[in-house]
Amino acid sequence: MSELHIRPVAGRVVRDPETNAPLASQGEKKPKTSYWQRRLMDGDVELVKTKAKEVKA
Template sequence: MNRITVVPAKGRAVPDPETGELLPAEGREVPDDIYWRRRINDEDVKIKEEDAPAKNPSAKEVSTK
């Protein structure tokens, strides 16, 4: 089964049925199943977005070769 990393939305406490505890504030990898998709649709959790590279690199980063 696929897995996704989710974090609780601000001000939300979300039970994690896999651990029996609340989802930690830093998030956790969970199964991509109907339970977590419902939490996402209800805006109880958000899918964690990894740090993406800068869209517009600075002049220092651009190679002039």
């Protein structure tokens, strides 16, 4: 299963359905489940943009 690196949108508290803990404001990696995809589509969370790692040739 793939993962999403997401964080809550400013002013929102989004809880993990398994742990009931709030999602960290700096973002966390979560499994790409229907729950997290709905939170993304509803605008409760946003994807965290990560810098691409340079690959040495």
